[in-house]
Amino acid sequence: MDTYLSDDFLRQLTAAGEVDILVSIPTANNRQTIEHVVNAVQVGLVKYFPRERAALMNPDASSRDGTQEAVKSAAVRDFRSYLAASPLRSLRTLTTSYHPSRGQAGALRLTMAAADLLRAKACVVVSPDVTSLTPEWIEGLARPVLRENFDLLTPIYQRHRFEGLLVRNLLAPVVRAAYGYRIEEPAPDEAAFSGKLASHFLAQNVWQEDFMRNGAPIWMTTTALANSFRAGQSFLGPKVYPAKRAAQDLAGTIQHFVGALFQSLEMHESFWAGQSGSQAVPVFGFPTELDLGPARLNRKKMFEMFQSGTREIVSILEQVLSASTLREVLEVANGEEARCWFPDELWVKTVYEFAAAYHRRVMNRDHLLQALTPVYRGRISSYLRENRGAALEQLRERREALQMECERMKPLLVEGWSAKT
Amino acid sequence: MGNLLLKSLTQTMEGLSAMLADFLPRLLAMIIIFIVGGIVAWILKVIVRRILSFVRFNQLCETAGFTQLLTKTALPSPTELLSRLVFWVVWIAFTLVALSGLGITALNDEITRFFLLLPQIFVAILILLVGVLIANFFGRATLLAAVNANSPSPRLLSSMVRFLIIILAVTMALERIGLGHGVILIAFSIAFGAVMFGLALAFGLGGRDAARRLIEKRFIDDQKKEDEDGISHL
Numbered sequence: 309m310d311t312y313l314s315d316d317f318l319r320q321l322t323a324a325g326e327v328d329i330l331v332s333i334p335t336a337n338n339r340q341t342i343e344h345v346v347n348a349v350q351v352g353l354v355k356y357f358p359r360e361r362a363a364l365m366n367p368d369a370s371s372r373d374g375t376q377e378a379v380k381s382a383a384v385r386d387f388r389s390y391l392a393a394s395p396l397r398s399l400r401t402l403t404t405s406y407h408p409s410r411g412q413a414g415a416l417r418l419t420m421a422a423a424d425l426l427r428a429k430a431c432v433v434v435s436p437d438v439t440s441l442t443p444e445w446i447e448g449l450a451r452p453v454l455r456e457n458f459d460l461l462t463p464i465y466q467r468h469r470f471e472g473l474l475v476r477n478l479l480a481p482v483v484r485a486a487y488g489y490r491i492e493e494p495a496p497d498e499a500a501f502s503g504k505l506a507s508h509f510l511a512q513n514v515w516q517e518d519f520m521r522n523g524a525p526i527w528m529t530t531t532a533l534a535n536s537f538r539a540g541q542s543f544l545g546p547k548v549y550p551a552k553r554a555a556q557d558l559a560g561t562i563q564h565f566v567g568a569l570f571q572s573l574e575m576h577e578s579f580w581a582g583q584s585g586s587q588a589v590p591v592f593g594f595p596t597e598l599d600l601g602p603a604r605l606n607r608k609k610m611f612e613m614f615q616s617g618t619r620e621i622v623s624i625l626e627q628v629l630s631a632s633t634l635r636e637v638l639e640v641a642n643g644e645e646a647r648c649w650f651p652d653e654l655w656v657k658t659v660y661e662f663a664a665a666y667h668r669r670v671m672n673r674d675h676l677l678q679a680l681t682p683v684y685r686g687r688i689s690s691y692l693r694e695n696r697g698a699a700l701e702q703l704r705e706r707r708e709a710l711q712m713e714c715e716r717m718k719p720l721l722v723e724g725w726s727a728k729t
Numbered sequence: 730m731g732n733l734l735l736k737s738l739t740q741t742m743e744g745l746s747a748m749l750a751d752f753l754p755r756l757l758a759m760i761i762i763f764i765v766g767g768i769v770a771w772i773l774k775v776i777v778r779r780i781l782s783f784v785r786f787n788q789l790c791e792t793a794g795f796t797q798l799l800t801k802t803a804l805p806s807p808t809e810l811l812s813r814l815v816f817w818v819v820w821i822a823f824t825l826v827a828l829s830g831l832g833i834t835a836l837n838d839e840i841t842r843f844f845l846l847l848p849q850i851f852v853a854i855l856i857l858l859v860g861v862l863i864a865n866f867f868g869r870a871t872l873l874a875a876v877n878a879n880s881p882s883p884r885l886l887s888s889m890v891r892f893l894i895i896i897l898a899v900t901m902a903l904e905r906i907g908l909g910h911g912v913i914l915i916a917f918s919i920a921f922g923a924v925m926f927g928l929a930l931a932f933g934l935g936g937r938d939a940a941r942r943l944i945e946k947r948f949i950d951d952q953k954k955e956d957e958d959g960i961s962h963l
Binding site (some may be wrong): 562 | 791866869870872873874876877878879883884961962963
């Protein structure tokens, strides 16, 4: 076994024996929210899987705020305050640490290794800072894997209409068009895997790759799809996390997640290049849509950043985009904010040309992904303007229209991808 | 008197004939070396061009941003530039060898110096090329970072970074071939120091508050980092 599993952790795994469900909560300085999450997971396991052997695992990125101590002490002492019954089995808590520089990949690799060694039938990963996490999330994610033989369960959240814009405008449509599966959250923070899929992930020689540090979830989803593992989705309800997390650096987010998607496309080229159309992915739970609370939006600033950004980096965009696409993007940038319209077709063309340029390495890949940020701002500015007063039904229709456009224009991606440099 | 003049003329003519007899073969040899040098240089140029095309040197330079710089300065493609460079260096070398064959002492010293300098010139060109590539890389990185951070003058910042790195590369290259030894280094140090000092002063005096806010944001208050758009993109 590799050295990433410490002796102490191996001892804990040996003592735990075999389990049916392993729930992993990767942490990094999450002292404030971890107790709630651990309690919800424990109650979920006792309430919905009383007969199954379960373990809770905490791979921690060397937290300095006492997160791991909080995990150890967060055990629910008396389940009667939550449930009518007490647990039939004792619940083990396994803790280990990894170096923060390994990012998400460090935690996920430890989780997959633990699932493999414990011969877990289902492995669930949840975020440590989702304050809206309920015991039902554990049931929603683990049950289809345990009872229905699904290999991958991704979540569907109840979100504000303008949340998850990168997922809705880029990640989900491209995954759908390329891989042929209609997955709503291809880069999930919460997910469940079968033991078989966990072992498959573990066997892949990618864990040390740079893109895995922050983009592991999207690689996991696409790898499962490309290897014909059985995928499903589970409706979990609203997702609420601290404001700190919402305030992510946009350029960094695009670099990590879009980079991971393009990298995955590169790895799975033989699978997706011949695919056409898409199929629905089974959904568990009862999806409901609510227009949750108002979001603080600054559309004007976003458009200004699009305008100035694209003008400043025209010489870089010239190397990535075709002349006609660049001309159209600049036309949008030269217009007025109040009339900003970045059509689906142009956006899809832009994304596909960026993907092809990434594949052909027309420039340093980090630079290329950073160059996408100003253009993305233009698209989002247009999306926000168009959908300002749209009903939820209209929003759904527009989302579907973008995804269909992505599928329709897929030959452009294939053509750009295989074009000689 | 007449005999003396005739004798003198005969001697001069004999001397001239001897000189010509000595010089003409050398001149002929020089012309032959000159022509052969031209042919060898042309053959080498073609070979270098083929090799560079085979290894896709143009694409490599394009990725690194070197081609764009050449295009801006109306220079040919990197492959063409390098093959032409090989042609001229080889031909000049042959020409100098040919000239040394004439036996002109003053020329011979210069030619020897040129040949001693040749490896240094190559190293200097290499330093310059690498410098331009590094300057372009960091210039582009600065431009993108500044654009995405909504900084007021991204292109100015990027140009400054590129300029400083190119100046550093030029200094190193000139130092390598021994031009202005010491003077260039001192001039560069003074100029660089002045720019940094000026920036430090400007930042310290003119932007005290901004500096404080920046440091607080970066080191103390990183929890309050604000999203420029106010929405989660994931």
